[in-house]
Amino acid sequence: MAVVTYRDALNQASARRWSATPTSSSWAEEVGVYQGAYKVSRGLLDEFGPMRVVDTPITELGFAGVGVGAAMVGLRRSSSS
Numbered sequence: 001m002a003v004v005t006y007r008d009a010l011n012q013a014s015a016r017r018w019s020a021t022p023t024s025s026s027w028a029e030e031v032g033v034y035q036g037a038y039k040v041s042r043g044l045l046d047e048f049g050p051m052r053v054v055d056t057p058i059t060e061l062g063f064a065g066v067g068v069g070a071a072m073v074g075l076r077r078s079s080s081s
Contacts, residue, residue, distance in 0.1 A: 010040050018048055023075050025052040027066055 004012070018024045025048075031041040032055040045053040056062065 007038055007040050011042060011044070014041070014044060015047065018044070018052065025054065025070070025075055027054045027056050027063070027070075029056060029058055031055060 014026070026041060026044070030037055032045045032050065032053045034055070035042045035045070041053060056066070
């Protein structure tokens with residue numbers, strides 16, 4: 001049995017889900033270019049692009065608005081960081 005860190009398991013699970021579900025995405029602080037504070041989203045921006053891995057400002061009301069708007073057009077959010 002291979003030993004996998006929690007960080008790598010979350011990263012792999014996100015990649016599998018996003019490959020199977022084109023409407024899944026991640027919107028959070030530092031998940032794109034910085035690749036997450038703990039590097040959970042490492043490589044996902046390169047693989048899935050900036051429309052699915054989105055860096056956001058720190059604003060809770062903004063997250064609520066983005067979530068409602070994304071759901072209205074059929075997008076799904078899966079957290080990776």
